[in-house]
Amino acid sequence: MGTSERTTPATLHDVAREAGVSLATASRSLNGSTRKVNEELRQRVLETAARLDYSPNLSAQAVARGTTTTVALLVADIADPYFSQIAAGVVAAADAEHLIVTMAATDGDADRELELVRTLRGQRPRALILAGSRAIDEPSDGALGAELAAYERAGGRVVLISRNEYGLRTVQLDNRAGAAALATALVGLGYRRFAVVTGGERLRTAADRLAGFCEGLAEAGIELPDEAVLRADFTRDGGYAATAALLERGLDGVEIVVAANDVMAIGALSAIRDAGLEPGRDVAVAGFDDIPTARDVTPALTSVRVPLVELGHLALRRALDDAGADAPADAPAEVATEVVLRASTPRR
Amino acid sequence: MGTSERTTPATLHDVAREAGVSLATASRSLNGSTRKVNEELRQRVLETAARLDYSPNLSAQAVARGTTTTVALLVADIADPYFSQIAAGVVAAADAEHLIVTMAATDGDADRELELVRTLRGQRPRALILAGSRAIDEPSDGALGAELAAYERAGGRVVLISRNEYGLRTVQLDNRAGAAALATALVGLGYRRFAVVTGGERLRTAADRLAGFCEGLAEAGIELPDEAVLRADFTRDGGYAATAALLERGLDGVEIVVAANDVMAIGALSAIRDAGLEPGRDVAVAGFDDIPTARDVTPALTSVRVPLVELGHLALRRALDDAGADAPADAPAEVATEVVLRASTPRR
DNA sequence: CTGTTAGCGCATTCAC
């Protein structure tokens, strides 16, 4: 297969020499801004480049140009559908701008997050996008904030997805409004006695959704008693555990379990079923996010649609647009959510 | 927030000057191989670096060192759980090696794949990992092959996940054996009349799984009639459509629908339900991959577990290990699969 | 339009 055992990639220098032109001409032919190169020479360069399998060294270009074509994305967990959809959006949008995306996972660990930001900063990415709900008051906030500030001072753009700190650019999804709308819709279906399964109190997203839901209920004159709020991990197993606990202590009239996200809701479905009840009929269930799976579980899950892919798109755009120079907190782009009613919440 | 309006990041040069040492000393203190630097000076450098928010320019390091700390990953669709799990594995393993992962999506388009490989090659990544089943005989294979060959010749490492072409390094999952094992297990449960819902004939993965399944059946003396093999898109909707078609023409004794992957199986579940039948009881269903959702659908889906995250891990390791120099086709690392029986295939 | 030259930020060989 490999007859030529060359071990070092062809350099622009090689192309220039081989094509019998100067370095500059070769450079201009292959990348140069406005084509101010004789078409004949240009072709010759292009041909030799192809023949030599020349591939421009992006690192060298970055050093010479003083700017990269890279964007960095930080998520909590790549395998999580929530983040993978956002990532898909970011990557697609970046691709459209001919930018390369480098990605890392924090595993929800604030220390790792800081460490990764430090490393990624070395890439001199054009933008640094942080996705993932953060605890409301992390101790290391200061260090992260300083790091991000330094990055921005050096010309980088930080975009926060679904979080709002340090007065940085952000792309929000309106958790409160979405949750409120869900509450209204459920009340409209005839539900009156609710139980909410949510994440830790310090999780921003969880807190916002709970608050919004309560607001929605309040508008209908319904109050959510304290004991109706169950806290657990923001995961499928968390949803299962919390719901199981609820069932064990006795439903006590509760008609529906509302989870702070879909994966928790799916856990709730399983818990209900494992308790010998039929979700939807015996106890209704609703979630949040409308991940693809929501449609495929049985009964199909009522949820609040969050355009995650679009969120990713937006984040990238927001990172790039220089509009208004630095008007970070001004227009905290918000994407709208939408209640999707399905079989898991039949009309009562 | 930003009092100092510095617009350019601190350079190693700045650190050296500010610390009153030479460039070389600064470099050695911050990265240098073996610590041959006076501890006092070293500390001084470290401190000034911290004070100046110095962050080593990775591009510059790459140019100077002639090698990067980057790995590139190409998948078909980041949001697809199959790929996002693999990606999670790659990223985690890369992180352990202090490598940065850049990621791109081909959308299953061979032309884009080629284009992306070209672009990514410019990064001079240490390794290039390609995930995603490929059509058995793509026309542009030649160009891709040449590109990958050039990349390898230049010192790069290509690793193919779940595909095997050009005699490159590969990490396989034993689709045939897994499918055969599934067949055996299902026969053991009492099933005799099968229908298979699979992807296009040219999809490698689909083809292997079908072949393996037939082998397994053959061992039990069962033959799969041609009309029992339904082809459709390798997606949820494809599974739905194929199963719907099957139901429409009449089950004709078929006891179970076996899908080539879980998302198709989930589509089958819906199709069966929409036809007024109860999956599991009226028609059994089995899938392949054991994506997380498989556990959460109802009835829970029988499947073949594929350690996708591990697949990602392996791919990265395989990309890095220089063991045996070039023994590409020698040890085509294969990860084992495992049949997982669940409620969707009750004993008959 | 084309070629020469001087950096970009950093690692490293070589003298001291």
Place this chain on the structure above:
DNA sequence: GTGAATGCGCTAACAG
């Protein structure tokens, strides 16, 4: 041990 000088691959003035 430390510093000065050279070069990595490429771009961008700068002259011809």
